[in-house]
Amino acid sequence: MDGANTAWILTSTALVLFMTLPGLALFYGGLVRSTNVLSVLMHCFAIACMASIIWLVAGYSIAFAEGTPWLGGLQKAFLMGVGKDSLAGDLPEAVFFMFQMTFAIITPALIVGAYPERIKFGAVMLFSGLWILIVYAPVTHWIWGGGWLGGMGVLDFAGGLVVHLTAGVSALVIVVVLGSRRGFPTELRPPHNPGMTMIGASMLWVGWFGFNAGSALAANGDAGMAMAVTHISAATGSLVWLCIEWVKFGKPSLVGVVTGMVAGLATITPASGFVGPMGALIIGLAGGLVCYYAVGLIKHKLKIDDSLDVFAVHGVGGAIGTLLVAFLVDTSFGGGGLAEGMTMGSQFGVQLTGLIAVLVWSLVASFILVKIVQALVGLRVSDDEELEGLDVTSHGETGYNL
Amino acid sequence: MDGANTAWILTSTALVLFMTLPGLALFYGGLVRSTNVLSVLMHCFAIACMASIIWLVAGYSIAFAEGTPWLGGLQKAFLMGVGKDSLAGDLPEAVFFMFQMTFAIITPALIVGAYPERIKFGAVMLFSGLWILIVYAPVTHWIWGGGWLGGMGVLDFAGGLVVHLTAGVSALVIVVVLGSRRGFPTELRPPHNPGMTMIGASMLWVGWFGFNAGSALAANGDAGMAMAVTHISAATGSLVWLCIEWVKFGKPSLVGVVTGMVAGLATITPASGFVGPMGALIIGLAGGLVCYYAVGLIKHKLKIDDSLDVFAVHGVGGAIGTLLVAFLVDTSFGGGGLAEGMTMGSQFGVQLTGLIAVLVWSLVASFILVKIVQALVGLRVSDDEELEGLDVTSHGETGYNL
């Protein structure tokens, strides 16, 4: 066991939990109407709790226990056989288990941004629970748990495919079945508390250091460089968004700049252990730019009410980063270098295969899950409940009694 | 000196300070009326500052310097003789001092939840200051500082007795003397900002990793397993509370779910270094369930206005965890195993002795302290001040000028 690495991954675990609780919850919570803020916080919090238990019961084992290229076995369910002295690499396995748990928490929580202000709480819980078992854990096994995509050499350092693409695609699927918010797209209310969104975004940024630099599973130069490129891409994505808004509207907005940050971070995620500072600048640029236009495409052209832009930012960002890494990993861009025997082209082919596989699986499985949930508990609250807001109608609470 | 362990305990110190500032402050602040929010934040902040100085001046020495089984000596007052090279185990002593200081900060701050909206600020300060010296530091010595309870073999990994029981019992004592808020129990206002409470709760959860996993005083498998069981118990406690509310009222609430989380965390605290994942599930279940009904018992049956449920959550949780650990530490429950020569029964006896000793001392000493404070500065603000809110009347400030 390596104490220094353990110290850093214990810390990273805290940082990644912090990303969801309260980071992501606040990021999303500030963007909805004031009568739905608690319901969004509740979605994130309750998913986090449930995901933790599911991860213990079976998720971790499906993802990381030995098994087939498609699925891990159940021999580690309930952490059976894992004690204080069990190791995963040079880390105590309990630490690795916890670090990975925080990823299994944030991924379904990302999807929350797709369906706020109109979904039934029961549907959130049922969908998220099944989704972890059917989509998240298997895909994790494919890529990080010794499965077929990892075997092919897919590069996904911290979850461009595992986290962002799965969440983004499933978000889109759920919205298509669930439908738009009443009044979309013309009569919506502006974000009720952009400052809350900024607080959450800042926590996401800080926590992402644990996410990406923690994914090195060591306190060394790999982690250091992963942290540096993560930061550079976040800053670049923010500035890109800021500049677009400044030019287009004359008024760069806080909500805009933090959205650019998330785009930059989602995009660098798969690449963070492989590219150098140059690559990070390019990725931040690409992430900011493409995600900006993707938001417009999904919301305004296609009129799909992916309410807080989960697909346009996470799905698209994760996908771009996954593809770009095939080139930027090369030493000519200051990256760590392609694997032996790989060319940019062949690596790109591998990346594309991974992307398509994950996309298709997320899409198909999520669609089936949504339909099951719809049949079992229903997806949508009544019009009156939507009008009054979910805080009171689903949770019996009021956000602000000032 | 071990660098890795030092790195982790430096981090844990930051995490545990973060639990109080701003975690606990926000957790409590969101639950009061909007005209008392600043006073609650002020209580936590001012106590943190004062506790730090008291810890330096004498608290640390009373708790951790060599002395009698009852009290440490004063030879380490003002950190006399402690330099950069002094060690405590394999940590620099300055780090151990700081880590423990954060515990001495949060424990009196927990009591703040008992008396908001009606107490004099002077009483808060005087009581808290004396309490650290008379209750907290001695009990810490008994259990962790080489005192009589530690010698008996009491298991209290991170403070079920030292932190949660002392705070919970003293909270109850102070409320009984101070009296209820005007309008209790029928005419109170609902929490003014449940979102703030959730932010604080999330910070508590994240910070608790430092609290429990940091109490291993090392970056190793012990810390890893402590973090894992802490997390599992928190998640379980939350879900228990959520389910009870869902069944009873049809509307699981955010305030409820985060209260369950704190119950789960308080309950696992004494056990966190000793039990395994199975034990954590049982503890989370017990903590959530018992604390839920304890809140009702204290507030609605006994009509004691322990306003933010310090005793019902922390006191009761800490007590249950302390007793359960006698069984769950056993290898048959996946725990680390009983000490040599102990049986579950004998360990239970020891745990019960510790519990009673700490309970009685907290009760008696706090009662005397409250009476002294009452005599010296008075406990309660005037009715008019209570009506107008402590923010303006005690601190000359307004919480929200929107």
Place this chain on the structure above:
Amino acid sequence: MDGANTAWILTSTALVLFMTLPGLALFYGGLVRSTNVLSVLMHCFAIACMASIIWLVAGYSIAFAEGTPWLGGLQKAFLMGVGKDSLAGDLPEAVFFMFQMTFAIITPALIVGAYPERIKFGAVMLFSGLWILIVYAPVTHWIWGGGWLGGMGVLDFAGGLVVHLTAGVSALVIVVVLGSRRGFPTELRPPHNPGMTMIGASMLWVGWFGFNAGSALAANGDAGMAMAVTHISAATGSLVWLCIEWVKFGKPSLVGVVTGMVAGLATITPASGFVGPMGALIIGLAGGLVCYYAVGLIKHKLKIDDSLDVFAVHGVGGAIGTLLVAFLVDTSFGGGGLAEGMTMGSQFGVQLTGLIAVLVWSLVASFILVKIVQALVGLRVSDDEELEGLDVTSHGETGYNL
């Protein structure tokens, strides 16, 4: 490479970024009118992004690459030649680069407190960008990067001169050119959200552990003692401010106590690696006391609208700490001891030289920069925009839609 030290500095980097995002942003944001809160958050966030890129492009190299006693060379621009295996001391250079970047982020962000509610966003960006290159990076080189002041033996552990004095002096300069807020000093609005300020202050406190204890660049007793003295000074500064207000107004305020905390922290910063607990008490006392009266002097006597007291708290605090360390470093005060051949007097001379040099350079350079910015993009928004608030007029957003 030392893994343990790397683990701690990775963590410290996250902590110091957290100080700015969202710590400092919230600290400042709570103090302005509700119609300017987003603009303050935006200033901090956008500066953070821009500073990161500038640091990558040239700032780091100017500060830390080998060069003249006045300026580093540009050989490390864009981190050229820095890979995963490059070391700075026993840390990966990427980690050292990142840690220092967080200082380059927070320093210009501190200045934000001088000019809120009336400055043009373009002016903020242009000034801050130039300032990092012309003031911050060179001064960093002088003191920490192998430059002339470091060579003379100036003691500045974590940035009393590099961070706090530069920011404080430049804040004053910019205000003198920019002018006061409309209605200053008689018709201003009270802080719109003191609770937000307290949250930010708490994050600053926690993050400062990374700032000061991280500046040891190691996980050892130096870091531990730096953390301890940092904490003690913060607590002392808070209590001093609290006592002054309690005596003067009968109502100690939350805004007051957290301001005292920042004063205590700014003052200990240059001294944190050199003094002992006794020294920390003295520094906290001096910081709290002097900064309290400095606020009154600048704002009420001199009628300079350094709106959130950047100079009076950071500038003055940093200066006092820099001077006091000459005495308190001595073993007679429990400090680490003067350098060989130094006396208190000679050290004081060195400290004073450093202080004057940094002060003069910050003043002159900032004045020229402000004038350039004024000429290029203008400094001040129109009266109508100031009245309506910068959130809507500069950023097209509203802070609270409750």
Place this chain on the structure above:
Amino acid sequence: MKFIVAIIQPFKLDAVREGLSELGVEGLTASEVRGFGRQKGHREVYRGSEYTINYVPKVKIEIAVGDDIAERVVETVQNVAQTGKIGDGKIFVFELSEAIRIRTGETGEGAL
């Protein structure tokens, strides 16, 4: 001149405003109020304690109009704000003695 005060459902504000603007009423003043009436509030439960929120959020709109169109204004508000459910609100009509436009000092109907 008449001064018409209407207490309506908050989500009807936009529709009412548009309806009135078709009548040529360009100005009005709105504010948030708490309504107590037949429509009851709701119950909230926090940690087992029940809190009855016995009011319902409503919007109050105030419109000064000339006598000629007053009746049509009332009608319009009534039609547009109606959902047929309890809690739709009330319209109150007052005599207005005088109206002044601050900017110009105009008085009477010209001030509206």
Place this chain on the structure above:
Amino acid sequence: MKFIVAIIQPFKLDAVREGLSELGVEGLTASEVRGFGRQKGHREVYRGSEYTINYVPKVKIEIAVGDDIAERVVETVQNVAQTGKIGDGKIFVFELSEAIRIRTGETGEGAL
């Protein structure tokens, strides 16, 4: 019909509402206002700067009632809202020309 406007201490709202409901008045509308009057606000000090908050939070209640009970409504409000301290507030009585219930279109006292 009469339209009664009362400015009262915020913490008296519940009591007033209950008093009125005993009289058979089931509906009223309340809102938060800032009162300026003999009762003065307070002073706040932030970092040594003084801010005078020269208003006091009050609640305004508006009640439309039939002429028959108007007097008793005024009396009830006055009795229940009274604490005897400066700042208890005022009651203002207006003539109400017309009242309409939006849901049904009922007019006059039947609309209340």
Place this chain on the structure above:
Amino acid sequence: MKFIVAIIQPFKLDAVREGLSELGVEGLTASEVRGFGRQKGHREVYRGSEYTINYVPKVKIEIAVGDDIAERVVETVQNVAQTGKIGDGKIFVFELSEAIRIRTGETGEGAL
């Protein structure tokens, strides 16, 4: 007695209050309202979606005064609140039937 309602620019409240206090009017009640009128609101853009905020924040002040000074009150408000820009607001004057001071039960002009 007259009851004067003025919708003004929020930043004029202090000046108006001072102007009135010079006339001997010591009490008034203010509240925050949203004004719709010739002065238009603004546009906000979040992630490319536009939101039109079609109201402007205004302050409503309500002043009950004796008939003797009513005219001077109106004049004062009009003078002090005027900036000459669109959106300065309106003054409305009503007949007030009765006024009661809750604390003492005084009625009529003595209650003001």
